[in-house]
Amino acid sequence: MRPYARLGEVPRKRHMRFEREGEVLHEELIGRDGFEGPSSLLYHRHLPETAQDVVEGIEDDIPVESEKVHEHAHLEGFRLQAHGDTITGRQWLLVNDDVRIGLLAPQQQQEVLFVDASADDVLFVHAGSGTLRTQFGRIGFSRHDFLVIPRGTVYRLELDGLDAARLLVMEVTGAIDAPDRYRCRSGQLTEAAPYSERDLRGPEALEGESGPVQVWVKRASRISCYSVDQHPFDVVGWDGSVYPVAFNIHDFEPRAGRFALPLPEHQAFAAANVAIHCLVPRRSGSDAEAAPLPYHHMSLDRDEVRYFVETGQPAPPRVRPGSLTHHVGGLPHGPILGERSATSAEAGDLAIGVETARPLHRTQLARQVIDSDYRFSWRPATTG
Numbered sequence: 041m042r043p044y045a046r047l048g049e050v051p052r053k054r055h056m057r058f059e060r061e062g063e064v065l066h067e068e069l070i071g072r073d074g075f076e077g078p079s080s081l082l083y084h085r086h087l088p089e090t091a092q093d094v095v096e097g098i099e100d101d102i103p104v105e106s107e108k109v110h111e112h113a114h115l116e117g118f119r120l121q122a123h124g125d126t127i128t129g130r131q132w133l134l135v136n137d138d139v140r141i142g143l144l145a146p147q148q149q150q151e152v153l154f155v156d157a158s159a160d161d162v163l164f165v166h167a168g169s170g171t172l173r174t175q176f177g178r179i180g181f182s183r184h185d186f187l188v189i190p191r192g193t194v195y196r197l198e199l200d201g202l203d204a205a206r207l208l209v210m211e212v213t214g215a216i217d218a219p220d221r222y223r224c225r226s227g228q229l230t231e232a233a234p235y236s237e238r239d240l241r242g243p244e245a246l247e248g249e250s251g252p253v254q255v256w257v258k259r260a261s262r263i264s265c266y267s268v269d270q271h272p273f274d275v276v277g278w279d280g281s282v283y284p285v286a287f288n289i290h291d292f293e294p295r296a297g298r299f300a301l302p303l304p305e306h307q308a309f310a311a312a313n314v315a316i317h318c319l320v321p322r323r324s325g326s327d328a329e330a331a332p333l334p335y336h337h338m339s340l341d342r343d344e345v346r347y348f349v350e351t352g353q354p355a356p357p358r359v360r361p362g363s364l365t366h367h368v369g370g371l372p373h374g375p376i377l378g379e380r381s382a383t384s385a386e387a388g389d390l391a392i393g394v395e396t397a398r399p400l401h402r403t404q405l406a407r408q409v410i411d412s413d414y415r416f417s418w419r420p421a422t423t424g
């Protein structure tokens with residue numbers, strides 16, 4: 041997904057001795073798939089692993105609901121209250137071994153540094169702005185940006201304000217990338233892709249920090265608290281293709297056809313068993329004989345989640361910005377009639393879709409914000 045990039049000073053050749061102002065710099069490889077995948081080389085002023093202490097931290101335990109009934113659901117995510125910081129405040133709603141989906145409405149700023157050692161973090165900024173600070177440098181972000189943070193990135197999310205900040209958060213077990221079909225053989229995104237490398241915003245400037253700091257390392261559900269002698273943001277330069285990026289959803293170029301198009305036409309990112317879609321306002325069904333609403337469908341072996349960022353006009357029934365719908369595999373679903381029978385139905389919503397190959401489980405927290413009547417909302421008597 042990321043093109044080769046370079047920031048700051050790096051030596052002429054990889055793995056050669058590198059000094060700056062009489063100081064020997066320390067090279068660190070951050071690589072995927074062992075030594076066979078994409079990687080970046082970072083040059084630190086200090087040894088990157090100078091821990092003086094490590095203690096057990098909090099457990100990100102996710103109690104799931106015992107699901108006795110297989111049914112669609114609407115989760116009223118907008119009802120969740122502000123809680124914790126950008127790490128401790130992750131309120132998980134739908135989970136499986138491939139992805140955790142939750143919401144974040146932080147009550148306080150993140151104080152310690154955080155690194156996810158077993159998942160790529162995908163944050164979508166529904167409301168708020170700030171700076172993502174990492175060992176690769178900083179990225180400014182604002183409303184409707186995705187932040188795609190590969191595992192191994194040490195980061196602190198600094199928000200400009202806490203009052204209205206709200207984020208969708210996903211921890212993805214596989215590596216997040218562009219779908220393979222968007223790439224040519226050399227790896228560049230093709231003209232047919234709905235976005236280009238130019239739309240991905242990498243780190244703008246290095247941090248240049250030093251001194252002791254605490255780093256929380258998350259592996260699966262456990263956090264270990266490392267006290268390190270030297271700040272990991274002491275990097276003087278790096279190059280490679282593993283680094284965090286921001287991507288604004290409004291830079292996704294939507295596809296539209298004479299008739300309704302299927303979900304894969306709106307895909308932005310892919311990972312093992314997970315697809316992430318950008319459902320942005322678009323003109324669809326331009327043919328005079330096009331059905332006014334998308335067709336009902338049953339994904340036999342996929343669960344579909346939709347997170348509503350903004351609703352178009354007329355607004356869809358039941359959901360609001362901050363809602364999540366969870367349509368389970370093996371049951372049909374489609375547009376709800378009633379208030380939304382206009383020809384532009386669904387075309388005006390701004391939403392994020394997540395499709396999973398394995399069933400998602402609702403957490404006990406999800407049960408607290410479930411709209412229990414949603415499963416019956418296709419009945420004509422209950423709509424409108």
Ligand SMILES: [Fe+2]
Nearest residue numbers: 337344367373
């Ligand atoms: Fe669907």
